[in-house]
Amino acid sequence: MVADLHLHTNFSDGTFSPEELASHGKRHGLAAMSLTDHDTVEGCPRMAAACASEGIEFISGTELTAELKGIEVHLLGYGMDLENKKLLSEVARFQAVRQNRIHEMVARLNRLNVPLRAEAVFEIASCRSPGRPHVARALVKAGFCGSLDEAFERFLKVNRPAWVPKCKVSALEAMNLIHQAGGVAVMAHPGLNRTDEIIPEIVEAGLDGIECFHTKHSTATSHHYLQMADQFHLLVTGGSDCHGLNKGKPLVGTVRLPYHHVEKLKSKVAERRAALAGPQSALHPSH
Numbered sequence: 001m002v003a004d005l006h007l008h009t010n011f012s013d014g015t016f017s018p019e020e021l022a023s024h025g026k027r028h029g030l031a032a033m034s035l036t037d038h039d040t041v042e043g044c045p046r047m048a049a050a051c052a053s054e055g056i057e058f059i060s061g062t063e064l065t066a067e068l069k070g071i072e073v074h075l076l077g078y079g080m081d082l083e084n085k086k087l088l089s090e091v092a093r094f095q096a097v098r099q100n101r102i103h104e105m106v107a108r109l110n111r112l113n114v115p116l117r118a119e120a121v122f123e124i125a126s127c128r129s130p131g132r133p134h135v136a137r138a139l140v141k142a143g144f145c146g147s148l149d150e151a152f153e154r155f156l157k158v159n160r161p162a163w164v165p166k167c168k169v170s171a172l173e174a175m176n177l178i179h180q181a182g183g184v185a186v187m188a189h190p191g192l193n194r195t196d197e198i199i200p201e202i203v204e205a206g207l208d209g210i211e212c213f214h215t216k217h218s219t220a221t222s223h224h225y226l227q228m229a230d231q232f233h234l235l236v237t238g239g240s241d242c243h244g245l246n247k248g249k250p251l252v253g254t255v256r257l258p259y260h261h262v263e264k265l266k267s268k269v270a271e272r273r274a275a276l277a278g279p280q281s282a283l284h285p286s287h
């Protein structure tokens with residue numbers, strides 16, 4: 001039994017709907033899937049229903065963009081209570097930041113004599129968590145760029161003229177947010193962000209796991225992080241980081257996390273939920 005715990009849909013910058021994603025998961029024989037859209041949990045209820053109808057176990061999830069000491073860290077949250085008020089109000093705040101960033105990028109494009117309208121980006125995104133890929137798609141659709149790659153190369157990549165730095169929440173704040181909603185916090189694709197130097201500190205602050213298996217991790221990279229997981233007693237997770245058809249071939253199912261890691265993740269979530277419920281409920285389980 002295998003799982004893919006890092007997936008995106010059109011509730012952020014992926015192209016698949018939750019239903020399409022679940023049906024791909026079924027074709028690849030996945031036993032469990034999580035949906036980890038950027039700064040949102042909005043797609044989770046639909047993904048849960050889609051997984052249920054395909055006979056796939058669903059784990060609630062999100063991917064928060066955070067930072068520690070100026071280093072960008074993506075934190076995956078798993079198993080959160082999707083009705084948690086603090087979680088919902090904070091992700092709404094992150095989404096407002098994303099929407100403002102779109103307006104700023106469009107303003108920069110306009111100053112470069114590219115008359116893209118912000119509405120065109122929001123229309124393509126049609127979600128509350130828009131990002132650079134949506135701006136790229138809008139640029140292609142309006143005929144200002146020939147391809148998504150061109151849009152990034154000319155305008156949107158870091159330090160290109162329409163790039164706007166993202167303001168990020170601190171990694172500690174992001175982990176607290178996940179924890180108080182009953183979830184576990186996992187560092188996403190450490191091999192991409194060069195985060196090794198901050199790992200001890202972030203573990204000290206409550207990191208629960210590390211994404212050892214990822215499409216962009218080589219076998220040696222995965223092995224390196226498996227050793228770190230062992231050293232710091234962290235959960236091991238993995239996922240394809242599929243964004244649908246954004247970059248050609250869909251990646252869902254290409255990373256196959258052995259199911260025993262999902263079992264461990266679920267026990268950790270259960271532990272956290274019990275701790276949040278407090279000693280009262282442990283003493284009086286019938287209440």
Ligand SMILES: [Zn+2]
Nearest residue numbers: 063074188189
């Ligand atoms: Zn990421």
Ligand SMILES: [Zn+2]
Nearest residue numbers: 006008063241
């Ligand atoms: Zn991702």
